[in-house]
Amino acid sequence: MNEHTTITGARFIGERVHRKEDGRLLTGRGTYIDDVVVAGMLHAAFVRSNVARGRITRLDTSRAKDMPGVAAVYTAADLDRLNCSFSNAVFDMPGCPAPDDGLLARSDVRFVGQPIVIVVAESRAVAEDAAAVVEVEYTTEQAVVGIAAAKTGAPVHDGFANNLVNAQDSGPNDEIDKVFAGAAHVVEETVRNCRQAHMPMETRGLVVSPDGTGDLTIHRACQSPQVSALQVAQIFKLEQGQVRVIAKDVGGAFGLKMTSQRDEMAVVAAAILLRRPVKWIEDRLENLVAAGQSREDQMHVRLAFDADHRLLAADVDYDCDFGAFPYAIQSSASLVTPMFPGPYHLPHYRWKAQAWYTNTNGLAPYRGPWMLEMLAREIMFDVAARKMGVDPLELRRKNIIGKGEQPFQMPSGIVLTDVSPRETMEMTVGAIDIAAFRREQAEARKEGRYLGLGIANGIEPTTVSFGYFASDVAHVRVEANGRVTAMTTTFSQGHGTATSLAQIIAERLGVSFEDVTVVEGDSSRTGFGPGAGGSRQAVAGGGAAMIASDKLRDKIQRIAAYAYNASPESIRIEGGVITVEGSPEIRSSVAAIAQLAYAAPDRLPPDMELGLETHHRYQPPPMVFANATHACICEVDVDTGKVSILRWIAGSDCGEMINPGIVEGQIAGGVVQGIGGVLFEHAPYDEAGQPMAVTLKDYLLPTALNVPRIEYKHMCTPSSTPGGFKGVGEGGAMISPPTLVNAIADALAPFGKTWVEMPLSPDRIICGIVD
């Protein structure tokens, strides 16, 4: 169903429509979580562990309790009175051993930043003052820091046999060993990423208001009010209807606000115990040490090629650091190993994946959580190309799949459809005169300047639809005045979904864009939907909005046809105006039809339900695939280690675009986060498990001075979904790191080193050249 069946009126899909959200956000009138004020509200602050691993030997809260303005000082024993138990209904995987389920540390501490005490006071300042005088003493133990230590160190969690969260593999495969033994070329490296933080500019936060009957109203910076409500209900053993989660503007999330962490649930517990509204706004230090992080993972990769440089086999061994309390207890294999084959022919594939507990900040999913598949594969293609003496682009040309080769089953079992890897790659590299660049590169090297060209290919599995993520719903209604209100389970943390969905609805209904209002952000208003996560909103939310609108347009046509004695097919709706084909004298409006629908039952077709509203719950395919090729030209200063990005071409195939301005914004944001991850962003721990990046002076983000001007190229292969849409939210963040690493490695090729450990910060580049 790639074709639009009916087009009524103006086209809004595909237009760079200015965003509805901008009016309030540009004028400082957004409602972020710290803007929410509830009468009688108290403020929370935490006492957090300052050791990575140990046992609490003394905990004295008396001075804090005595401080004027302090309402309560709660420890784990206080919260345990509520019989609550931490878990993650959406993402926990059965069969994995779960750590202690307390919201606060009960007796042991397992990472620096773990919440031990929650203080609630009349102001945030008083709460912080009181937290500062809580006395905690510990006996400390040797912390387990890093994957290598996790494999041999003492179990992070009591009662566990080892530090394994989960281990999976593709099973025995003797054939592949023979392939490697007989291959003309074999390359082998361990590609290591580095720990990174999501770093939304707005930290986490929530305001919890108990209403006295056991019901809770929670304002929260989140990615889905419905998922939030579900998790709170589960942890506190409430009915889901007892928990209403409301959110308006959220200052970025990138996966961090997809699920709830223990400290946030401790705020809920404190509000329940106190029977008072309680607000908690995370500070940036807490955000850096305790909110959750990502990308501390590594993959040992072996690739075999034949004499003609065709990829024969891949054998990968993946490890991921889950920290002490990951967002969910699950497998590290989920998409990393299945997606590793990427857009290439790969006859033989073997994989193994293991996830590890360590005494560090827990894993939280960060934009393209499985991105190491792309980083490792694309880096290794360039390593192989250099070793075999073949151009990296030619190596990819020899192995990549094209549009004519689908459906294409990857050796991991995933079946690709509607992607254009070869065509997108050619489109992207077509923007660069590669021969001219190679001449320029050779000339520059004579002057001691090091230029490099990097490319990377990737498949982005979007709209990953499973379990609670299986569907989204849209309620669309034409009000009696002809204006349109849609309530959807999409939710924006900057995505602009209220704009994109309004474009779809306006186009499908045949009304003006200005007349459509999309309402999101209240778990009590719609049925369940997962909100933002897995690059799903264009496809899942868009599909729901499109089909619901089509149903509603059909009803408008049937009412108009009955009123004007015409056939429904002859009714045209454009800009809210209704005309009848073949009857130019008739001119009505959606507003007039709405009047009939609500207030003139005798003028409706027999047996028709009153009103002008409908809903549709849309279940997208299990995955909708997008693909991209990015190319980058950079210069590396070998005296300072500084990398300057001179050009960046982002070629993507994300199907039919709803709003190219928003699509390019998603690509750009991801690309720059990925650039940060290669060049600047790193949150390391020392051997004692102390976090080394605790301010934005230690954890460096890209600024306007570090970023290239991105040149966008779009290929459109529509998906087999109602609008032909695909997701685009995460691909940029996954593909930009290998693109940049390959450009740096190309620039530094004369030094004969490999560049497989992130970050490639100036010091690491200088040391790498010198070593």
Added chain:
Amino acid sequence: MSLHFIEFELNGRTVEGMTDARRTLLDYLRTDEGCTGPHGGCEHGVCGACTVLLDGQAVRSCLMLAVQANGKRVETVESLASENGELHPIQQMFREEFALQCGFCTPGFLMTLAALDRTEPRPDAEEMRAALSGHLCRCTGYQGILRVVDRLAEERR
């Protein structure tokens, strides 16, 4: 803790109140004056989301005490659009260039650019970009913001 009386001009109007000495200007503006446009992104002066103008200069309101605003002229993002709701030209450019996504950092960028826009001699694109390096945006990759800077520089030729 000492309480202090302060009086200053906020977005063209004189305001007054009592404040603890230790409170930041950001906290005072948001809590006591209802100016929630400036945002606390890092509270240690790096991210720039809290930027306001003090006597016409862009400052970090998270690094200033409220008492330091006494007798001064403070402008926040709420002052940029006209009374009838018409956006300031820089706000309008942000909209047209998709220069914001979540919008949390946006008021800071707007205030720094608004201050530069009034400066004589008017800064060129490079100077504007250098000034914006004191502002962090995690959503947009700065692409739309850089287009706004291009347009501002172009307009000034």
